[in-house]
Amino acid sequence: MKRVVSFRFMSDETPGPRGAARIHQAAREVLAGRGYSALTMEAVAAAAGVGKSTIYRWWPNKEALLADALAEVFKGEEIPDLGDTRAELRRAVDMTMDNYADAGLAIALPALAADLARHPELLARFREVFLWRKRGNIAAALHRGVDRGDLPATLDTDLIQDLWAGTIMYRRLMTGGPLDDDLAERLVQLAFKV
Amino acid sequence: MKRVVSFRFMSDETPGPRGAARIHQAAREVLAGRGYSALTMEAVAAAAGVGKSTIYRWWPNKEALLADALAEVFKGEEIPDLGDTRAELRRAVDMTMDNYADAGLAIALPALAADLARHPELLARFREVFLWRKRGNIAAALHRGVDRGDLPATLDTDLIQDLWAGTIMYRRLMTGGPLDDDLAERLVQLAFKV
Amino acid sequence: MKRVVSFRFMSDETPGPRGAARIHQAAREVLAGRGYSALTMEAVAAAAGVGKSTIYRWWPNKEALLADALAEVFKGEEIPDLGDTRAELRRAVDMTMDNYADAGLAIALPALAADLARHPELLARFREVFLWRKRGNIAAALHRGVDRGDLPATLDTDLIQDLWAGTIMYRRLMTGGPLDDDLAERLVQLAFKV
């Protein structure tokens, strides 16, 4: 299983602060412990034991920092070839559900997406990190399923992933419905029918 | 067709300010015109030509005001019995897509949901207005389809609606993918297969 | 005896904050108690039990606030006609020495003058409050002395006042020399000889 590759949201590709890990960690802790609205730069700085200016030297704003911090724990790794389409799809769905099981990510991601309206230059990178990378990996698994003849050749890999991720995010964010085994199984089955 | 029933997010059930309509309107205008992050109480008050205290007299906070303002334009009305299951479902999907076609609603709803973490007492009302009311109406249409024998008796009306709304919201918010006729048609077909 | 007229350094002639007196007082206390370099807006706000924004609402910057605060305690009132030139001049000198006896004023005035290089629009008002008003009153006493024939008709009222105030400020600020009766008497005698 490949390790999660962190992605820089910082303006240029400069290496980052010595305490980058500590700062990311602090951001996630504040988010998890006190909620999105309490996630202030000053709180993060204090939690990380770092000066505010150190954060601002390396990230242009809160959104960029948060995106980086979340990217580190966002799961989007490759699905290994298990020889079993159903099992692979289940792993893909679980990966998405894992991401949204974390209350921090679940709430922060859409809020972040909303805030990114202010920072359009970050939007593309945001999507790259939180969407395309994961989607590519899942698409690979779907294609293997098609190649094996398990899935219909007409399968729309984008649509199925929108169905998966959308439903999971929607339940977590809006309805508060369960993110359980049953849902996972039904979502997997969708791929065979769509 | 039933008219959109506005719902009070205000603390008590008092009728509201004289300029409620103007204030709601102003809130939506600021949201549409300058984005979610520029949606400050002061901006709304200024845009409505109203004192800040007038707003705070009637709504306890920004979230409640915004929820009210959005509820006014959020579509969730009953689906009339058209005698044609497919047509009714299409209408249900279109209703959801209409809601998310508006950039304001699309971005504001998840952000609002995130902010509501701070105001748990509003969360239940939020869900009532933006979820259950609409869902009840759509469920009625789905049940007619089951009764007609067009839809499987095992249909999970909650799941199908999560699939619909989730996918639409996800496309709008995250992937930026198209919300078009093709998507609507595919979502409708889902109901016949799930 | 005329009362010391406070002078607004605020941009426009608006009446000022409700807590103006408290804020001025706090500024002088911080200055006297912790020195010029500790005179921060935040310290003044805290000492006055006031939000920073209240201060910034009424004074554009630290210099303007300090000028106002000092103007309130700066002595520059009229010298009453005592019928005795020597006594009147002594009173004038004492007035200046009183101003510089206060450690706050003594250190703050030149520092303020230096800082005003950044705020040229305040410089004219600064001079009006801390110079011309007092000088006019002292000049009146000097002219009475000339009229009585006690002082030479050629007396340069500007020069004598520069000598007085300059010497006093210089001793206080630079040499640390005594500001005592002896000095006062010698300065008074200067006027009869210059």
Added chain:
Amino acid sequence: MKRVVSFRFMSDETPGPRGAARIHQAAREVLAGRGYSALTMEAVAAAAGVGKSTIYRWWPNKEALLADALAEVFKGEEIPDLGDTRAELRRAVDMTMDNYADAGLAIALPALAADLARHPELLARFREVFLWRKRGNIAAALHRGVDRGDLPATLDTDLIQDLWAGTIMYRRLMTGGPLDDDLAERLVQLAFKV
């Protein structure tokens, strides 16, 4: 004519950085060109093409550096015996006026004096460099005048120097009055009358 002796304000008596002259020069240039409030250590370091730490290795703080930089151009040399008391005194007054003719020195000296409240250990050295050294030299000239019988034996050499320097500084800093030939002449005459 003796050369101006620079004085170390640095903590220990170590000889100083390789680029001491360049750093002093840079400090004075920044002061003259952009004013006292723009005289930051970073600006000086940049102007001198030197790392900040190099400055801090040799001077404990901004005040010490500035004092050193100004000491280099502050005039306080011996007054040669010209055989003419009036001429010698005029030279003494001119020396002081030269010091204050420079806008940098004029504004910086009092501001520096005010800032030295934070660094009492520097205050004595400050006075030595900018006061006593010059005063001793001028006092020598005054004593020659007394010996020649030109000046009264009761002359208070401290007072006359306070009058001179105080008046000049006061005009420059506070009133903005002229520092011209006429003032110089009148100050010289004071010595004969006080």
Added chain:
DNA sequence: ATGTAATCGAGACGGTACGTCAGGTCTTACC
């Protein structure tokens, strides 16, 4: 028609967080 009360606009107020800047300390790499 007028007095009383609710509502309103305006905006001052005590605060919190923003994003910036400079001071002064420390580390790294070069010469």
Added chain:
DNA sequence: GGTAAGACCTGACGTACCGTCTCGATTACAT
């Protein structure tokens, strides 16, 4: 080993909004 570069923590800056509040002025209803 002194130096240039610059990361780092600290703390103040001046700004924007928050949510509370007080203040007349305007309404609207009750007499």
